[in-house]
Amino acid sequence: MGFDPKLNQDRESLPQPFQHARRNVSLAISGPGRRRLRIVLWTLATVAMTAIYFTVDIAALVRLFLWSLAPYGNGQSEAPSRASNLGRVKYTPSRPFENAFNWSEVLPSEELNWTPCYEGFECTRLSVPLDYADPLKGNAGIAIIRSPSSVAPGSEGYKGPILFNPGGPGGSGVVTVLLAAGPLRKLVGDGFDLVGFDPRGVLFTTPSITAFASAGESASFMLDYAKTLNHSSSAFGEAYGNARNYGNLAKARMGDKAQYVGTPAVARDMLSIVKAYGEDKLQYWGFSYGTVLGATFAAMFPDKVGRVILDGVVDSEDYYSAAWAKNLMDTDTGLMMFYQRCVDAGELACPLYAPTAKEVGVRVERILENLRSDPISYYDPSSEQYGLVDYSLVKRALFAAMYSPESLFSFLFSALAHLEVGEVGMIWTISGHGFVHDLITRPCSCPAPDSGALDDLIGGWDAMFAIACGDAEEVGDDVKELRNNFNELSKQSVFADCWGVRVSCSGWQARAQERFNASVETNTSYPILFIGNTADPVTPIANHEMTVEMQELWQASTELRDIYPVARQIYPV
Numbered sequence: 001m002g003f004d005p006k007l008n009q010d011r012e013s014l015p016q017p018f019q020h021a022r023r024n025v026s027l028a029i030s031g032p033g034r035r036r037l038r039i040v041l042w043t044l045a046t047v048a049m050t051a052i053y054f055t056v057d058i059a060a061l062v063r064l065f066l067w068s069l070a071p072y073g074n075g076q077s078e079a080p081s082r083a084s085n086l087g088r089v090k091y092t093p094s095r096p097f098e099n100a101f102n103w104s105e106v107l108p109s110e111e112l113n114w115t116p117c118y119e120g121f122e123c124t125r126l127s128v129p130l131d132y133a134d135p136l137k138g139n140a141g142i143a144i145i146r147s148p149s150s151v152a153p154g155s156e157g158y159k160g161p162i163l164f165n166p167g168g169p170g171g172s173g174v175v176t177v178l179l180a181a182g183p184l185r186k187l188v189g190d191g192f193d194l195v196g197f198d199p200r201g202v203l204f205t206t207p208s209i210t211a212f213a214s215a216g217e218s219a220s221f222m223l224d225y226a227k228t229l230n231h232s233s234s235a236f237g238e239a240y241g242n243a244r245n246y247g248n249l250a251k252a253r254m255g256d257k258a259q260y261v262g263t264p265a266v267a268r269d270m271l272s273i274v275k276a277y278g279e280d281k282l283q284y285w286g287f288s289y290g291t292v293l294g295a296t297f298a299a300m301f302p303d304k305v306g307r308v309i310l311d312g313v314v315d316s317e318d319y320y321s322a323a324w325a326k327n328l329m330d331t332d333t334g335l336m337m338f339y340q341r342c343v344d345a346g347e348l349a350c351p352l353y354a355p356t357a358k359e360v361g362v363r364v365e366r367i368l369e370n371l372r373s374d375p376i377s378y379y380d381p382s383s384e385q386y387g388l389v390d391y392s393l394v395k396r397a398l399f400a401a402m403y404s405p406e407s408l409f410s411f412l413f414s415a416l417a418h419l420e421v422g423e424v425g426m427i428w429t430i431s432g433h434g435f436v437h438d439l440i441t442r443p444c445s446c447p448a449p450d451s452g453a454l455d456d457l458i459g460g461w462d463a464m465f466a467i468a469c470g471d472a473e474e475v476g477d478d479v480k481e482l483r484n485n486f487n488e489l490s491k492q493s494v495f496a497d498c499w500g501v502r503v504s505c506s507g508w509q510a511r512a513q514e515r516f517n518a519s520v521e522t523n524t525s526y527p528i529l530f531i532g533n534t535a536d537p538v539t540p541i542a543n544h545e546m547t548v549e550m551q552e553l554w555q556a557s558t559e560l561r562d563i564y565p566v567a568r569q570i571y572p573v
Helices: 032-053 059-067 084-088 173-188 215-225 235-260 263-276 289-300 316-320 331-345 357-373 391-401 405-420 425-431 433-441 454-471 479-490 501-505 541-545 547-553 565-570
Strands: 115-117 121-129 139-147 160-165 192-197 282-287 305-311 376-380 385-389 528-532 558-561
Touching: 121 173, 121 263, 139 173, 139 263, 160 173, 160 263, 160 289, 173 192, 192 263, 215 235, 215 433, 215 454, 235 454, 235 479, 235 501, 263 282, 263 289, 282 289, 289 305, 289 316, 316 454, 331 357, 331 405, 357 391, 357 405, 376 425, 385 391, 385 425, 385 433, 391 405, 391 425, 405 425, 425 433, 454 501, 479 501
Parallel strands: 160 192, 160 282, 282 305, 305 528, 528 558
Antiparallel strands: 115 121, 121 139, 139 192, 376 385
């Protein structure tokens, strides 16, 4: 039948991903544990660097990935005096799946010609028109991966494909399924093919888009671009100027390709995947920005909607207008819950302990304010990595941790406690700046064009801007108007300085060729399931509750609040 992940069961009967929340990073870890630690640190670094630029989502990917990890360490957090090794965990540029499969050898086809890839997966590239209105303009090659069902197609019990999008925009569906196939399979059962695809402009899909000649150039620019909007008196003006420079560079180097990566075109690509599969209706699970993509599909093709889940709802109108004003409404509530976890853990378990959540927050604010005027130098003689641990680096790391606090809070609290006494190694590691430093300083390499090497994940930032800014209406605000917008957003959240998406889009010049103009005043062929979490950092419950209004348009849609055990465990209500 349709997609039935048994979401109506009691939460106790679903997987419990965070029973082992407090994990200790120790140099005593060896063998498989050390390899697992590298993957965790790579994931943390990627999350932190994603948070630098948009942070629209990646939390879902990290949560699902962590479900597949067995607990390691002794399950206890340690105070700085007993955990000094934590500040000296050596950063490694190793990344999972690197060199495991050569996508450049997969030729795009109008059929799904599956070939074995990685271990236990199958991959293909689907050829679709760059411009569906004018197929003569060329083709895109959509990279697709699947974890095949154990049930043969056509057999009783085979339920077809479920497509996944982790958010972003710019998130890789290929990497999502690679990392999360195990826990996803536990949720949905054996009858479905789990299908991840890279949207246009993302990772393994061709043509690739980039504004930079090398990963090093990209990383160097983005380090400056990553500064918070209020780290200094000139910070806002610098962000505005950098956005203009980036827009000019992207226009010159991306050419016409940037106009073909918009969300409506990707919705058409999803329909092409469904048809190539021999199916009639879409089965889909989209997180965060993936809810915009899913809602766009539902509006454009209401008669092609099968079992669709929109999980962590983004306000599509806010997104398409480039306002980005309705994301941080619950973020500060989540932050106080984050601090309360430290209080609840107690003095022995949380190295940043204080008697109340407010007092924990005061300690964190004191650390941040000290760094605003007095950054601390970082240097690792073994790797020769160096840099400054400043206000922006730590504020961004704190914001990134809000995406998966139950899993990341012990890492971050330990890092902040070390930072409080001048030890910067751990916060440097989990901030992702070691990853960026590696991109800047490593010997130059020239991968095959459009190879989509995982080594070049930094290119994902180009996709974020091209999709999000290209989808939206042009931002014509001058710097004064943008500053007023920031001041209003600051009344909503202390993380407004990390949420400069509208500023970033103010310099973008390429608009998506196909604009979203479909009407949502229609009936879908099957009810849509909307899911929202309490105190979500960037997809607030208000966006989810807005689906009550949508239900009057998308008839018979279903609404669930805090359906995941993760929602109640991270943010108890």
